[in-house]
Amino acid sequence: MLPYSKLPSPDPPPKKSKFPELDPKSSLNGLIYPTLSLQSPRSWLLLVILLLQVIFVLVLRSVSMSFSTSHVAPQQSHPEISASVPRVSDQCELGKIYVYDLPKALNEDLLQNCHELNPWGSRCDMLLNDGFGRQASALNGVVPENLLPAWHWTDQFVLEIIFHRRILNHRCRTLEPESAAAFYIPFYVGLAVGKYLWSDSSAKARDMHCDMMLKWVQDQPYWNRSDGWDHFTAMGRITWDFRRSKDEDWGSSCIYKKAMRNITRLLIERNPWDYFDVGVPYPTGFHPRSASDVTQWQDYVRSRNRSSLYCFAGATRMVKNDFRSMLLSHCKNESGSCRVVDCEGTRCMNGTSAILETFLDSVFCLQPRGDSFTRRSIFDCMVAGSIPVFFWKRSAYFQYAWFLPDEPGSYSVFIDRNEVRNGTKSIKAVLESYSQEEVKRMRDKVIDYIPKFIYAKSREGLGTIKDAFDVAIDGVLRRIKEQQELGFKW
């Protein structure tokens, strides 16, 4: 169970007074006493039915509370205890979402032309199965048999597709823009820029789709309501791919465009100093179909016997003093306690069962920075119930505040990379210094948080469990609501 405590978030604390916690007893008394006289059998029947409902509501409430942030919980308890309101989900107390119907050139056409999404060849297979990619049949024997259909070889850059599909089915989606609190822009900006990133293309070509989107959205009647503050979008690559300041530099300059200024962007890596960048988990290969898939997987990873103390999965780069190369040779040298998956070249590109197996068998996993500060492997590791070891604080602590525990030490280990480099600190010695109880506590924390960093397979989500998509949408709606109360000002 997650603690019923505040999750880290850059937001101001929720204004509790707006969502007073109702006392279940007093509101039920109000319901019961006017109508009941305990003399008649009919009243007894009614009382029994009411009591059953109360029990049901309390059970529901404890289930949903164990997977929700404290921001959400007090508000959720509100509709649940009022017998006249049928379901929590009909409330949308954080507001409704309108999904723009963008010109097809900005999303659907990009999928249609998937064979040209990157310069090396077709990546159409990454778009199969609603963007989750091919079924990971090679994981047969590695994951429990009945969970195999929940595993795919998912590309790390498909966030835009996942969010679009889910938001179209969101319980708080509205078709009437005038009733919306937030506007979602289903733009596949990462897919659009992907094919230009490694080719010799002009700055104009790399910004073309973004310019087109911004022009279109500013022509919409609801744009002017808040100068973009109530608009949000997903950008399925790291923020640095969209922050080109000079024409000859890397990437697109989409985020630097004037009209992007106030739009909230969900990114797999954020710029920690930009309020409008929100870090969301990288997609991993696990896409549970139901809440029971999630709990079964949690039980599975919790019960693993982990034969290696730690592991490292990754490729090295041909740069001097590359920290990853150092970890790789360190790990090979410590073969008694460290396990290596060498992803040299394209070996891990299409997915390999060796990575998941290694994480499942290791107590800790080393997570140095990749080409940028974050890497998908952080989430691959935690999904397998392995405890991440970080060497850069920006790899996770300043990135995924809505999705990870408040206290870094409660679920991860931080080691100063300079002390490793100059030999004053041994990774092995640090990891061996944790007692079995401490390890178990950290692992349990990681496993408890798994729902928050996976993307469900079902279009409607997982019901009682909030996945990464749900957490992200609730977070954005809450921010927009708070901003609106403040008048959308800096």
Ligand SMILES: *[C@@H]1O[C@H](CO)[C@@H](O)[C@H](O)[C@H]1NC(C)=O
């Ligand atoms: C929004 O405001 C800008 C600047 O005030 C104006 O040029 C534009 O026409 C407005 N757009 C709409 C759709 O009202």
Ligand SMILES: *[C@@H]1O[C@H](CO)[C@@H](O)[C@H](O)[C@H]1NC(C)=O
């Ligand atoms: C962003 O919001 C601020 C504050 O509300 C406003 O002054 C500014 O004009 C907005 N920027 C754009 C590009 O709309």
Ligand SMILES: *[C@@H]1O[C@H](CO)[C@@H](O)[C@H](O)[C@H]1NC(C)=O
């Ligand atoms: C883990 O090891 C223990 C003791 O060696 C054994 O009893 C247990 O069945 C093993 N569990 C799994 C899931 O293999």
Ligand SMILES: *[C@@H]1O[C@H](CO)[C@@H](O)[C@H](O)[C@H]1NC(C)=O
């Ligand atoms: C490998 O381990 C040996 C013995 O533990 C040690 O002397 C040596 O310096 C290590 N080499 C590297 C590259 O870590």
Ligand SMILES: *[C@@H]1O[C@H](CO)[C@@H](O)[C@H](O)[C@H]1NC(C)=O
């Ligand atoms: C990855 O899969 C595609 C087809 O799905 C295949 O053409 C390609 O050769 C594979 N690449 C590697 C490195 O295995």
Ligand SMILES: *[C@@H]1O[C@H](CO)[C@@H](O)[C@H](O)[C@H]1NC(C)=O
């Ligand atoms: C090693 O690096 C740490 C951290 O930068 C530093 O405090 C320490 O003095 C260094 N030790 C040596 C022997 O260079």
